[in-house]
Each structure stands twice: as structure tokens, then as C-alpha cells.
Amino acid sequence: MSDEGGAEMTSRRRLHSAPAAPLDGEDLLCQILVRIPPLPSSLPRAGAVSKLWARVAADPGFRRRFLAHHRKPPVLGVFEKLGQDLVFSPILDPPDRIPPGRFSLCPEQEASFTHWTLLGCRHGRVLAIGSFSRHATLLVFDPVSRGRSYVPVPMDFRFNLCNVRGTVLCAAGNGEGHVHGDCHSGPFKVVLLGTRSRQEPAMACVYSSETGVWGPLVSTAEPCGAPVSRFPCTLIGSALYWWLNDSEDAMLEFDLDAQRLAVVRRPIFAGIGSSCIRIIRAEGGGVGFAVLVYPSFQLWGRKFSSDGVATWMLQRIVNMHEVIGLPSGIETRNEAIVGYSEDADVVLISVSTKQEHSTKHQHSAFIVQLDSMQSRELSRSFLEHSYHPFAYFYTAGAVQLPMVNS
Numbered sequence: 124m125s126d127e128g129g130a131e132m133t134s135r136r137r138l139h140s141a142p143a144a145p146l147d148g149e150d151l152l153c154q155i156l157v158r159i160p161p162l163p164s165s166l167p168r169a170g171a172v173s174k175l176w177a178r179v180a181a182d183p184g185f186r187r188r189f190l191a192h193h194r195k196p197p198v199l200g201v202f203e204k205l206g207q208d209l210v211f212s213p214i215l216d217p218p219d220r221i222p223p224g225r226f227s228l229c230p231e232q233e234a235s236f237t238h239w240t241l242l243g244c245r246h247g248r249v250l251a252i253g254s255f256s257r258h259a260t261l262l263v264f265d266p267v268s269r270g271r272s273y274v275p276v277p278m279d280f281r282f283n284l285c286n287v288r289g290t291v292l293c294a295a296g297n298g299e300g301h302v303h304g305d306c307h308s309g310p311f312k313v314v315l316l317g318t319r320s321r322q323e324p325a326m327a328c329v330y331s332s333e334t335g336v337w338g339p340l341v342s343t344a345e346p347c348g349a350p351v352s353r354f355p356c357t358l359i360g361s362a363l364y365w366w367l368n369d370s371e372d373a374m375l376e377f378d379l380d381a382q383r384l385a386v387v388r389r390p391i392f393a394g395i396g397s398s399c400i401r402i403i404r405a406e407g408g409g410v411g412f413a414v415l416v417y418p419s420f421q422l423w424g425r426k427f428s429s430d431g432v433a434t435w436m437l438q439r440i441v442n443m444h445e446v447i448g449l450p451s452g453i454e455t456r457n458e459a460i461v462g463y464s465e466d467a468d469v470v471l472i473s474v475s476t477k478q479e480h481s482t483k484h485q486h487s488a489f490i491v492q493l494d495s496m497q498s499r500e501l502s503r504s505f506l507e508h509s510y511h512p513f514a515y516f517y518t519a520g521a522v523q524l525p526m527v528n529s
Contacts, residue, residue: 124305126495134248145305147213148174148175149175149179152175152176152179153179153185153188154475156169156176156179156180156185156189157185157188157189157192157194157233157255159292160197161190161193161197161220161516162197162215162219162325163190163199163215163218163219163517163518164218164219166180166189166518167518168218169182177481178209181432184381189373190516190518193516194468195420195468195514196467196514196515196516197215197219197464197467197514197515197516198224198464198467198469198490198512198513199213199214199215199221199226199513199514199515199517200212200213200214200221200226200512201216201239201462201471201505201510201511201512201513202226202244202249202511202513203241203510204239204240204241205461207237207239207266208228208229208293209227209228209229209241209251209422210223210226210227210248210485211223211225211226211227211266211513212503214490214501214502219434221225221437221517225266226267226513228264228265228266236253236254236255236260236262237255238253238254238356239251239253239262240252240253240285240328241511242287242288242289242290242291242355243289243290243291243348243355243356243511244291244511244512244513245290245291245292245358245466245529246291246292246293246311246466247265247266247267247290247293247515248263248264248265248293248311249263249264249265249266249291249499249511249513250262250263250264250289250290250291250313251264252276252287252289255273257337258275258276259275259276259280259281260273260275260276260278261274261275261276261289261313261330262271262313262321263271263291263311263313263332266513267515268308272311274313276315276328277315277328277337279317279326279327279328279340279499280315280317282317282319283317286317286318286319286350286351287315287316287317288315288316288351288353288356288365288508289312289313289314289315289316289319290313290355290356290358290363291311291312291313291314292308292311292312292314292358293309293311293312294310294311294312294331294333294445295309296500309348310331310333311331311332312329312330312331312334312379312395312432313329313330313367314327314328314329314330314363314377314379314382315327315328315330316351316356316375316377316384318347318350318351318364321346321347321348321349321350323346324343324344324345324346325342325343325346325351325375325384325386326340326341326342326343326344326348326384327340327341327342327377327381327384328340328341334411338382338487339382341382341383341384342384343375343384343386344385345386347367347370347373347375347386348367348370348373348386349350349367349368349369349370349373350367350368350369351365351367351368351375352365352366352367352368352397353509354366354397354401354509355403355463355509355511356402356463357383357401357402357403357410357463358465359404359408359409359410359465360408360409361378361379361380362376362377362378362379363377363379364377364395364402364410365377365402366400366402367386368397371391371393372388372390372391373386373388373389374386374387374389374402374459375387376392388433389412390412390423390435392412392414395414395416398459398461399414399415399416399458399459399460400413400414400415400460400469401413401460401463402411402463403422403463403465403470403493404465404468405422405423405425405432405438406422406424406425406438406439406494407424409424409426410424410425411423411424411425411438413460413470413493415443415458415460415472417443417455417458417474418442418443418444418455419441419442419443420440420441420443420446420491421437421439421440421441421444422437422438422439422440422441422493422503423435423436423437423438424436424438441496442517443472445489446489446491446497446498447472447474447489447491447498448498448500455474455477456477456484457473457474457475457477457484457486458472458473458474458475459473460472461473461488461505461509461510462505462509462510462511462512463512464512464514467492467512467514468493468494469490469491469492469493469512469514470490470491470493471488471489471490471491471505471510471512472488472489472490472491472498473486473487473488473503473504473505474486474487474488474489475487482492486504487500487504488500488501488503488505489501
């Protein structure tokens with residue numbers, strides 16, 4: 124063997140036998156902490172361990188890594204309108220359970236905002252429409268900071284406020300690589316959708332908090348032929364989708380990038396009530412549907428051929444008895460999908476059950492993760508069909524950590 128070859132082998136042996144350089148203590152801690160569950164109490168509790176842990180947990184760079192690692196925020200609770208109150212109902216257990224009053228909005232706090240309707244909840248904000256000082260106004264409420272923004276309703280949408288739909292989203296939308304964690308502190312967009320009648324086209328408009336103005340009015344090329352559902356719309360990529368009531372095979376699609384509003388075809392779900400169907404982000408990232416035909420749960424997705432022809436496909440059928448843990452012989456009724464969050468990829472399901480030899484039905488609610496089909500029973504019931512799940516990376520006290528010993 125040549126001297127050169129022997130030297131190379133010796134060098135390789137040294138390389139493999141040399142001990143690995145130890146990771147920097149703080150870097151190793153970051154790698155550990157970034158994997159803890161993204162629940163409200165996680166970072167504050169970690170920060171209470173020592174000054175080093177507190178410094179790492181409060182570092183903005185670590186927070187960005189933490190959000191990017193988990194990507195899907197937890198569902199903290201749901202928003203709903205009860206009387207004139209905007210009520211937040213937590214669904215997590217202690218110590219992650221957020222007191223209802225922390226995020227709720229009471230009429231005495233907003234006395235001049237009357238006759239309002241809850242429209243949407245997304246990216247750390249809640250959108251409502253109503254009258255403020257006798258003018259049609261939108262309220263954008265930030266539950267985390269308790270901040271409020273008021274946006275005048277455009278004249279084209281004041282014809283019938285009860286027939287106006289809308290949603291709020293952060294200005295970044297669902298852009299590639301963006302994680303919705305601190306969106307409540309940045310700019311936002313409001314989207315309004317309205318229809319005058321079944322015989323007229325639907326119209327949409329987008330407001331930007333960065334410019335403070337509404338964009339141009341966008342209309343469908345054809346009438347909707349059906350009223351727009353009160354169900355919250357679904358954001359998939361750069362498009363928003365609304366369910367149309369009384370339509371066999373149509374829904375509304377608003378492409379935010381192309382500024383195009385269109386009536387598009389969907390699958391026909393004959394004999395299935397709209398309360399058991401929800402527009403979702405399908406496997407692969409496109410638009411899809413979750414369909415509850417108890418005891419089965421169907422997941423649909425849309426595929427495009429090379430020439431652009433869309434085909435709807437049934438991607439999965441799941442036995443809901445196995446998912447939510449109910450006995451197969453139990454009597455059920457009034458099954459419904461009562462909420463959906465595309466950010467967390469979860470649905471809220473309500474089921475009324477009756478045990479054998481019992482005459483009373485019991486209402487049960489479950490939150491189901493769509494990709495894993497893991498579920499958790501909730502401590503409260505949901506009797507309506509249009510709740511607004513609030514999914515967010517909320518770390519109460521993560522900025523102002525308590526004093527700790529080193």
C-alpha cells in the first residue's frame with residue numbers, strides 16, 4: 124500500500140474514532156423545547172424551570188422555530204353568538220383551559236355595536252357585522268390583545284346585511300412557508316360576499332388593513348341559483364369556498380390571487396343533509412369534503428386531469444364507531460359536523476346517543492383530527508351547526524415570564 128493510501132486510511136480511522144463535538148447547551152435545549160406540545164401552558168411552564176429555559180422560551184427566534192416545527196395550532200375553543208354576547212367556550216383541560224372571559228366580548232364592552240352577526244374566525248381574529256353608531260360596520264376583534272378594528276361596510280353590501288357573508292384572514296393568507304402564529308399583530312384582510320337574489324350574480328370585495336380601502340367589486344359570471352349558507356367559509360391555498368344551500372352540485376369559489384368569483388361544481392350528496400357535510404382541505408392540499416353518514420365518515424377530494432378536467436374522488440371511508448369510541452350497537456341520531464378549522468385540520472362532531480334500555484338521548488361532542496383520525500370527547504355539547512373553532516398558538520405569559528432561580 125502506498126504511503127498516500129495509508130495516510131488516507133489513518134485519517135478516516137481518526138475521523139470515525141474522534142468523539143463528536145458536543146452541541147452548544149442552549150442549542151441542544153432549543154432542540155428539546157421545540158418538540159414540547161404547542162399548548163398554552165407549555166412555554167410558560169418550561170420558562171419557569173430556570174433562567175436559561177426562560178431566556179430560550181422567550182426568544183423570538185426560538186418562537187419562530189417552535190411554530191414552524193408544529194405548524195398546526197391547537198383548537199383552544201369555539202366562538203358563538205349567545206344573545207348579544209360574543210362568547211368563547213374553551214375545550215382544553217387545565218392547565219391549558221383559557222377562562223371564557225379572557226376571549227369573550229360582552230355587550231357592555233361594545234354597547235354601541237348592535238344587531239350583529241358572527242361571520243368568521245381565522246388567524247387569531249374574529250369578524251362580526253352589525254350596526255355601529257347607526258352605520259353598517261364590521262368589527263374585527265382580536266381576542267389575544269383585546270384589540271378592535273372597525274371597518275365600514277361598502278355601499279354595495281348594505282342592501283340586506285342579513286344576506287352578507289364574510290371572513291377575516293391575515294394579510295399573508297395561506298402563502299407557502301407562512302405559519303399563523305403571531306398574525307394578530309400584523310395586517311389583515313376582510314372578505315365580504317353577498318347576493319341580492321337567486322337570479323342575480325354573487326359579488327365579493329376585499330378590504331386591506333394596510334391600505335385602509337376596499338378593493339374592486341368582483342362578481343360571478345352567472346347567478347348562484349341558491350342562497351349562500353351561514354356555515355363559515357373554508358380557506359384552501361389562496362381560495363375561499365362557500366356552501367350553497369338548496370343546490371345539488373354547486374358551491375362558490377373566490378380566488379383571492381386572481382380576484383375571480385365563480386360558481387363551481389361539487390359532488391352530489393343525495394339524501395344527506397348539509398349539516399353533515401363540510402368543505403375541507405383534502406389530502407394533498409386541494410379542496411375536499413368531509414361527509415358524516417353515521418356510522419361512516421367519508422373524505423372526498425378533487426383531482427385534475429392533464430387537460431384540466433376536474434374529477435371528485437372518494438379518498439377514505441372511516442368507521443366512526445372506532446374513531447370516537449362508541450359501541451357499534453348504540454342508537455344515534457342528530458349527527459352533525461358543527462365546526463371545522465383548516466389550520467388545525469380538525470372537525471367538531473355532535474352526536475345524540477341513547478344507551479340500551481334507556482329512553483333518554485345524551486348529546487356528545489368530539490373533536491377529530493382528520494389526518495390521524497384521532498378523537499377526543501369534549502366536556503360540552505354543541506346543538507347548532509355553525510360554530511367557529513379558534514385555532515391558535517397561544518402561549519399566555521410567554522412574553523412576560525415569571526422570575527425563576529438559575
